[in-house]
Amino acid sequence: MSAPQTVSLIIKARWIAPVVPENRVFEHCALVVDKGVIQALVPQEEADKRYDAQQEIFLGNHLLIPGLVNAHGHAAMSLLRGYADDLPLKQWLEGHIWPAEDQWLSEDMVRDGTELAMAEMIRSGTTCFNDMYFFPEQVAQAAQQAHMRAQVNFPVFDAPSAWGQGPEDYFRKGLALHDDFRASELVRIGFGPHAPYTLSDEPLTRIATLAQELDAPIHIHLHETAQEVSESIEQHGKRPIQRLAELGLLSPLTQCVHMTQVDEGDIELIRDSGAQVVHCPESNLKLASGFCPTQRFLDEGINVALGTDGAASNNDLDLLSEMKTAALLAKAVAGRADALDAHSALRMATLNGARALGLDEHIGSLEVGKSADITAIELSDLPSQPVYHPVSQLVYTNCGHKVSHVWVAGKALLLSRQLQTLNERELIGKARWWAKQIKGQH
Numbered sequence: 001m002s003a004p005q006t007v008s009l010i011i012k013a014r015w016i017a018p019v020v021p022e023n024r025v026f027e028h029c030a031l032v033v034d035k036g037v038i039q040a041l042v043p044q045e046e047a048d049k050r051y052d053a054q055q056e057i058f059l060g061n062h063l064l065i066p067g068l069v070n071a072h073g074h075a076a077m078s079l080l081r082g083y084a085d086d087l088p089l090k091q092w093l094e095g096h097i098w099p100a101e102d103q104w105l106s107e108d109m110v111r112d113g114t115e116l117a118m119a120e121m122i123r124s125g126t127t128c129f130n131d132m133y134f135f136p137e138q139v140a141q142a143a144q145q146a147h148m149r150a151q152v153n154f155p156v157f158d159a160p161s162a163w164g165q166g167p168e169d170y171f172r173k174g175l176a177l178h179d180d181f182r183a184s185e186l187v188r189i190g191f192g193p194h195a196p197y198t199l200s201d202e203p204l205t206r207i208a209t210l211a212q213e214l215d216a217p218i219h220i221h222l223h224e225t226a227q228e229v230s231e232s233i234e235q236h237g238k239r240p241i242q243r244l245a246e247l248g249l250l251s252p253l254t255q256c257v258h259m260t261q262v263d264e265g266d267i268e269l270i271r272d273s274g275a276q277v278v279h280c281p282e283s284n285l286k287l288a289s290g291f292c293p294t295q296r297f298l299d300e301g302i303n304v305a306l307g308t309d310g311a312a313s314n315n316d317l318d319l320l321s322e323m324k325t326a327a328l329l330a331k332a333v334a335g336r337a338d339a340l341d342a343h344s345a346l347r348m349a350t351l352n353g354a355r356a357l358g359l360d361e362h363i364g365s366l367e368v369g370k371s372a373d374i375t376a377i378e379l380s381d382l383p384s385q386p387v388y389h390p391v392s393q394l395v396y397t398n399c400g401h402k403v404s405h406v407w408v409a410g411k412a413l414l415l416s417r418q419l420q421t422l423n424e425r426e427l428i429g430k431a432r433w434w435a436k437q438i439k440g441q442h
């Protein structure tokens with residue numbers, strides 16, 4: 001018999017749901033990790049025989065899943081959580097959020113808000129987030145420092161903002177940022193055109209060309225409300241997605257966020273272009289924007305990922321609870337109880353998210369050769385009992401607060417519910433400080 005191989009980490013768990021192979025749960029197995037990469041998923045006795053681990057973690061009542069991918073958000077908006085509620089999108093944005101952003105946006109605000117959001121996401125099992133916000137260099141640096149994986153999309157609007165004077169300035173700063181993070185293992189920079197209704201044709205066409213040249217993702221709010229679609233027909237004589245298609249903007253690199261208003265032509269455009277859909281059920285419900293036909297998209301072979309949107313329209317960043325909402329809503333929208341079953345909901349929050357971000361060769365499932373981005377959920381409390389199907393428990397009961405451990409590329413970000421790369425007390429203090437400033441002027 002050959003000598004045991006030395007590895008950095010072995011995690012032994014009661015259950016492992018690797019997402020690939022599909023619909024499977026392994027019991028009493030171990031994940032073997034070395035150099036940040038998954039080396040094996042084997043029965044625990046076999047792990048004992050074959051490997052010598054520098055660190056071994058035993059999780060006797062826990063389920064291991066791939067780290068969650070939050071495919072759409074505005075992390076720094078955590079500081080505007082609860083600032084304006086119970087409003088439809090247009091009133092919420094134009095009457096409250098944009099004026100607040102005009103007044104308060106700064107490097108410091110984005111840095112503090114992003115760190116607060118990352119802490120919340122890590123604590124509820126997210127390892128990778130997709131962000132669109134001002135001062136994206138702050139978001140990118142914060143993610144790198146906290147060792148979270150992120151796609152950071154620099155904003156592009158026709159209008160000026162605290163971050164730039166207009167499209168020219170946004171492109172100059174954004175492309176420089178893309179260059180700065182070209183070699184990063186964790187952070188990828190993409191284009192963040194805000195929405196079709198805040199951008200004219202010229203910058204959209206430029207984004208289409210540059211994204212193809214750089215092989216960089218495009219992240220855009222699209223068909224979020226009925227008003228967006230009807231105003232586009234009035235102004236441009238076409239639906240927003242048709243306009244994007246004609247400007248060359250639709251491809252597998254394009255991440256279409258929301259898509260609550262769709263007809264057969266829209267579905268064809270997404271399917272035939274290979275574009276990605278990001279579903280944000282809680283934000284869509286809260287702003288009364290509409291319903292994304294997720295099961296219909298999946299049946300058409302369209303990739304659908306899951307996002308929380310910002311904390312100002314959700315109002316939390318818990319992707320596990322988003323999974324539950326997505327699963328329940330899909331059943332109501334499709335009129336079928338078997339729509340978005342528990343395993344499909346988990347896939348939407350992991351592998352589909354990875355695919356939407358072009359990262360599915362590296363993350364999204366617990367497969368040998370993939371990065372060790374792992375989340376552990378403890379299923380030992382009363383509302384978790386009894387456990388017949390751990391994935392059903394994960395999706396249909398409230399598990400966000402049961403996340404105990406999180407790793408990204410083999411590095412621990414959460415151990416026994418304690419953050420390892422961010423300071424929770426300090427972040428709470430900073431959030432309170434910001435709220436005092438902002439409330440004073442509200």
Ligand SMILES: CSC[C@H]1O[C@@H](n2cnc3c(O)ncnc32)[C@H](O)[C@@H]1O
Nearest residue numbers: 074097132133134155156194221310
């Ligand atoms: C390009 S920076 C992000 C920009 O988007 C605003 N925003 C936040 N949530 C939404 C949403 O659901 N639809 C449209 N725009 C949204 C955010 O406040 C920033 O200004």
Ligand SMILES: [Zn+2]
Nearest residue numbers: 073221309310
């Ligand atoms: Zn959004």
